[in-house]
Amino acid sequence: MPAVLSETDFLIIGAGVAGLRAAIELAPAGRVLVLAKREVTDSSTQYAQGGIAAALSDEDEISLHLQDTLAAGDGLCNPDAAKVLVEEAPQCIEELISWGTQFDRDGTKLTFGREGAHSRNRILHAHGDSTGREILRALFAKAKTLKEISVREFEFSIDLVVESGRVCAVQVIDEHGQHRTIHASAVLLATGGMGQLYANTTNPSVATGDGVAMAYRAGAELTDLEFIQFHPTALYLKKAPRFLISEALRGEGAHLRNMEMTRFMPKYHPMGELAPRDVVARAIMHELERSRAKDPVVYLDLTDLDAGHIQKRFPRIYSTCMQYNIDITTELIPIRPAAHYAMGGVRTDLHGHATVKGLYAAGEAAGTGVHGANRLASNSLLEGLVFGTRAGKKMRDELKAPANSVKDTPPAAAYSNGPVPLPVETTITQIQELMWKQAGIVRTGSGLKQAITSLEELDAQLSHAHNRREFEARNLRTNGLLVARSALAREESRGAHYRTDFPDHNDTKFLKHSVVAGDKISFS
Numbered sequence: 001m002p003a004v005l006s007e008t009d010f011l012i013i014g015a016g017v018a019g020l021r022a023a024i025e026l027a028p029a030g031r032v033l034v035l036a037k038r039e040v041t042d043s044s045t046q047y048a049q050g051g052i053a054a055a056l057s058d059e060d061e062i063s064l065h066l067q068d069t070l071a072a073g074d075g076l077c078n079p080d081a082a083k084v085l086v087e088e089a090p091q092c093i094e095e096l097i098s099w100g101t102q103f104d105r106d107g108t109k110l111t112f113g114r115e116g117a118h119s120r121n122r123i124l125h126a127h128g129d130s131t132g133r134e135i136l137r138a139l140f141a142k143a144k145t146l147k148e149i150s151v152r153e154f155e156f157s158i159d160l161v162v163e164s165g166r167v168c169a170v171q172v173i174d175e176h177g178q179h180r181t182i183h184a185s186a187v188l189l190a191t192g193g194m195g196q197l198y199a200n201t202t203n204p205s206v207a208t209g210d211g212v213a214m215a216y217r218a219g220a221e222l223t224d225l226e227f228i229q230f231h232p233t234a235l236y237l238k239k240a241p242r243f244l245i246s247e248a249l250r251g252e253g254a255h256l257r258n259m260e261m262t263r264f265m266p267k268y269h270p271m272g273e274l275a276p277r278d279v280v281a282r283a284i285m286h287e288l289e290r291s292r293a294k295d296p297v298v299y300l301d302l303t304d305l306d307a308g309h310i311q312k313r314f315p316r317i318y319s320t321c322m323q324y325n326i327d328i329t330t331e332l333i334p335i336r337p338a339a340h341y342a343m344g345g346v347r348t349d350l351h352g353h354a355t356v357k358g359l360y361a362a363g364e365a366a367g368t369g370v371h372g373a374n375r376l377a378s379n380s381l382l383e384g385l386v387f388g389t390r391a392g393k394k395m396r397d398e399l400k401a402p403a404n405s406v407k408d409t410p411p412a413a414a415y416s417n418g419p420v421p422l423p424v425e426t427t428i429t430q431i432q433e434l435m436w437k438q439a440g441i442v443r444t445g446s447g448l449k450q451a452i453t454s455l456e457e458l459d460a461q462l463s464h465a466h467n468r469r470e471f472e473a474r475n476l477r478t479n480g481l482l483v484a485r486s487a488l489a490r491e492e493s494r495g496a497h498y499r500t501d502f503p504d505h506n507d508t509k510f511l512k513h514s515v516v517a518g519d520k521i522s523f524s
């Protein structure tokens with residue numbers, strides 16, 4: 001089938017917080033096309049519960065937000081990026097409010113929640129625990145008022161097209177399996193995270209790290225891929241998705257208990273349940289391993305907290321757990337950790353430039369170094385806003401002549417979006433189980449080597465992808481391999497990356513960011 005050609009000035013892959021925010025910034029400069037591979041509401045942004053951090057309360061200071069961000073990053077934050085994040089936060093939030101975002105208030109005053117590793121109450125939330133949904137609603141509504149912006153759903157990006165060292169187009173398939181090449185002056189990857197690499201994840205099904213794998217194939221550098229954050233508390237029930245049980249509940253005073261009903265966190269960290277996420281996740285894994293139960297869990301206990309307040313403050317968590325017959329105000333919630341957030345991604349500067357011309361990245365798909373080795377809770381919606389705005393500004397300033405000489409670019413294969421063959425689902429499950437076991441919360445050199453060997457062997461099966469799911473499987477395999485190789489190269493433990501064979505920091509060798517460039521991994 002011949003490729004259908006189309007063109008735009010700016011092409012944004014991803015309609016979450018980063019993509020939509022960038023689109024709004026770009027609209028005054030030309031036509032902006034935003035692609036989402038499913039509905040716009042199917043993104044991590046839509047699922048974000050707890051909130052968005054900004055030093056806006058009377059007791060807070062930008063310098064304290066910076067200090068907390070740097071401390072969570074365990075020595076590895078890019079201080080310039082972290083400074084940009086916290087300094088530009090208040091203005092970005094005020095802009096969101098002016099576009100209609102309804103954050104929760106007490107009378108007219110904004111209310112601020114507290115989350116792990118924050119030294120102040122600085123988390124804005126909306127409708128209790130539906131912050132991401134509200135931000136996405138407001139951004140999408142704003143984007144719809146701008147005639148230059150078009151948003152296309154169910155349009156799956158396969159690969160970037162590079163000509164003379166510059167990204168000039170993207171190959172996509174639409175929901176009817178139609179093959180298309182879209183030419184643009186500049187392309188922004190805002191494809192979100194890669195939580196679907198793991199058997200247990202809080203991430204939606206779209207989070208297969210497509211943008212990172214596409215950038216890699218186009219020759220762009222990637223960074224910090226070994227740093228995957230595991231959320232300590234996801235609902236653990238057979239046949240139920242790993243629904244996130246927000247950290248904000250622990251901020252309100254909920255406790256973790258093991259199967260003997262003992263509160264265990266104070267034994268692991270002086271901050272108890274409010275210790276950094278990686279510490280809590282590892283403590284839970286340790287408790288699970290020492291339990292003799294066949295299918296062990298730990299529990300989150302809110303039963304001492306005020307029931308009315310919990311229902312009002314966390315309506316979504318309350319109603320979701322009720323669907324599974326758990327009344328969180330009177331019963332314990334069974335939980336386990338789950339893959340949650342990718343600190344690394346496509347290596348960019350502070351304006352979203354990737355290392356290939358014409359290519360930009362923002363949001364969870366990007367690696368600015370802002371989160372270092374571990375992200376501070378509620379800093380990622382903010383990252384999408386701040387760096388989405390910045391990338392949009394830069395693309396606008398650097399606009400080349402509009403893409404008016406559209407050439408046909410032959411498709412790499414005959415693509416279709418047809419029914420999903422069973423083997424691809426088996427392969428994806430295989431990758432997810434392998435990554436969970438060998439490249440998950442607790443890692444070893446030998447486990448990582450096994451993961452790499454197994455993933456390398458999958459290459460032949462995945463090299464002839466034809467439909468969306470097969471392309472996702474190919475991207476998962478690429479990302480899995482690069483995460484495992486980066487984790488093997490980092491012979492130390494830091495932030496979210498923990499190796500039992502190298503349990504300490506090694507600042508002399510590894511107080512640096514990992515950089516993947518083709519087959520090479522270096523530290524700089």
Ligand SMILES: Cc1cc2nc3c(=O)[nH]c(=O)nc-3n(C[C@H](O)[C@H](O)[C@H](O)COP(=O)(O)OP(=O)(O)OC[C@H]3O[C@@H](n4cnc5c(N)ncnc54)[C@H](O)[C@@H]3O)c2cc1C
Binds near residue numbers: 040050192207
């Ligand atoms: C359950 C959950 C709770 C969270 N809670 C919080 C919180 O309280 N506070 C906080 O700060 N952060 C939170 N996070 C993290 C935060 O939500 C994400 O990091 C952030 O929303 C990412 O935004 P994004 O714009 O980069 O990507 P997303 O919002 O994930 O958007 C990605 C977009 O890319 C599109 N896409 C992907 N691949 C392709 C492709 N091949 N072709 C076309 N389109 C594609 C998708 O369709 C989607 O539109 C949470 C995450 C989860 C999963």
